[in-house]
Amino acid sequence: MTETIRPGRHRQQITIVSETFPPEINGVANTLRYLCLGLVDRGHQVTVVRPRQSHEQTGLYPNTGSQLFSHELLVGGIPIPGYTEFRFGITRPATLVTLWQNNRPDCIYVATQGPLGVAAVAAAKRLNIPVLSGFHTNFHSYSRYYGLGAIERILSTYGRWFHNRTLRTLAPTRNTIAAAQTMGINNTELWSRGVDCERFTPQKRSQALRHRWGLKENDLAILYVGRLAPEKNLPLAVVCFERIRKLYPNARFVLVGDGPMRANLEERHPDFIFCGMQSGENLPQHYASGDLFLFPSKTDTFGNVVLEAMASGLGVIAFNDAAASEHIRHNDNGMKAPLHNDDNFVHHALKLADQPSLLRRVRTKARLDTLDLNWNHQIEQFERLAFNPYTQASHHAPSKQSFPVL
Structure with a gap:
C-alpha cells in the first residue's frame, strides 16, 4: 500500500x-x-x-x-x-x-x-x-x-x-x-x-439467494443482521415479523448472525431462515437481497448494521437512538420509533410492508443518503x-x- x-x-x-x-x-x-x-x-x-x-x-x-x-x-x-x-x-x-x-x-x-x-x-x-x-x-x-x-x-x-x-x-x-x-x-x-458504499450496494441483490430463501420476485424478505443475543431485543423482531406475515403469508424472516439465542430460536421458529455468520462478499449479498431491515436493539451505542442496511437500499425500522437518531429521517429514508414505544416500532414496520410505493421511496433515499457517509x-x-x-x-x-x- x-x-x-x-x-x-x-x-x-x-x-x-x-x-x-x-x-x-x-x-x-x-x-x-x-x-x-x-x-x-x-x-x-x-x-x-x-x-x-x-x-x-x-x-x-x-x-x-x-x-x-x-x-x-x-x-x-x-x-x-x-x-x-x-x-x-x-x-x-x-x-x-x-x-x-x-x-x-x-x-x-x-x-x-x-x-x-x-x-x-x-x-x-x-x-x-x-x-x-x-x-x-x-x-x-x-x-x-x-x-x-x-x-x-x-x-x-x-x-x-x-x-x-x-x-x-x-x-x-x-x-x-x-x-x-x-x-x-x-x-x-x-x-x-x-460505511463502505462500494461494498454494501443494492447492485449485489441476488435472485438466486432469494430463491433459496423460498421467495418469489415480489415477496418480502424481512432481514435481521447481528448477534443473536438477549441484549439485541430479538423478541420484538419476532413479534414484528409475525404481524407482517399475517398480511403477507409469503414473507420470510432471514436472520444473519450467531449467538446464544440461536438454538432456542431455531427450535421455536423452524420456518425462519438462519444464515449464520456471513463475511466477505456473502454479507453484502445477504443485505442487498432483503427488503425490510429490523433493528430492535435499545442497547447499541451505534449499530454499524444500520448504515450497512441503508447503503444496501433496505427499508430500515429502528428506535430513535444510536445510528438511527443521527442518520434516519422518519418517513423519508427510514422509520424510527420512540425508544420506549415497541408498538410504534411494529406499526412502522407494518406501514412499510403495506405501502410498496413508500417502501421504494425510503429504500432509494436511504441509499442516496449513505453515499456521503464514507x-x-x-x-x-x-x-x-x-x-x-x-x-x-x-x-x-x-x-x-x-x-x-x-
Whole structure:
C-alpha cells in the first residue's frame, strides 16, 4: 500500500488497544478495521495490542503483509461471560511500559474497557503518553439481559472510573455522548462511523439467494443482521415479523448472525431462515437481497448494521437512538420509533410492508443518503482528535483517581 502523507500532516505512531479485532465479527472489530486501514493509508504507523485468537501465539510480530497494522502485540486472554467467542486480554502494565519505552507511540487509543484496557491506561499514564478511550459498548446496560441487573450500577461506576482516567472519550453519536455524560464521564468528543458504499450496494441483490430463501420476485424478505443475543431485543423482531406475515403469508424472516439465542430460536421458529455468520462478499449479498431491515436493539451505542442496511437500499425500522437518531429521517429514508414505544416500532414496520410505493421511496433515499457517509471523513476526524496540539501538549491524563468506591 502506498503511503499518502498529505501536505501539513506528519507521520504519527499510534497504538490501538482492543479486546476484539478482525477477523472477529462485531461492530467494534469492524470499526477498528476501517480505522486501521485509514490510518495506515495516510502513512501513520499503527501498532495493535489485542488478545490472541485461535491458532495464534503470544509475542510481538512485525507486519507480515496485513494492511491493517504495522506491528502487533498478542497477549493471553480469558473468555468473556456471555461472549465466549471473545476474550478479555490479560497482560501486566509493566509489559506495555517496556514495549512503549522502546517504541514510544504519539498517542494510544483504548477501544475496550476490559483488563487489557486498564493495563494500557496505567502504562500510558506511567509514561506520560496521551491516551484516548472509545465508548463502543454499553456493557453496563447489557448486564440486565444476562440476569446480572444487580451489578449494573457497579459496571456503570467502573465505566466512569475507567473513561475519566483518559484524556478524551470518543463516542459515536450525540445520544451516546449524553448517556456518557449522565454516567459522569467527562471530556467526551464525537467520533462517528462511516460505511463502505462500494461494498454494501443494492447492485449485489441476488435472485438466486432469494430463491433459496423460498421467495418469489415480489415477496418480502424481512432481514435481521447481528448477534443473536438477549441484549439485541430479538423478541420484538419476532413479534414484528409475525404481524407482517399475517398480511403477507409469503414473507420470510432471514436472520444473519450467531449467538446464544440461536438454538432456542431455531427450535421455536423452524420456518425462519438462519444464515449464520456471513463475511466477505456473502454479507453484502445477504443485505442487498432483503427488503425490510429490523433493528430492535435499545442497547447499541451505534449499530454499524444500520448504515450497512441503508447503503444496501433496505427499508430500515429502528428506535430513535444510536445510528438511527443521527442518520434516519422518519418517513423519508427510514422509520424510527420512540425508544420506549415497541408498538410504534411494529406499526412502522407494518406501514412499510403495506405501502410498496413508500417502501421504494425510503429504500432509494436511504441509499442516496449513505453515499456521503464514507470513512475518509471519520478517519480525518480521528486524526484531529488524536494528534492535535492539545493532545500532544497534554502529556498528562486527568488527575489521578483511585479505583472507584462502589
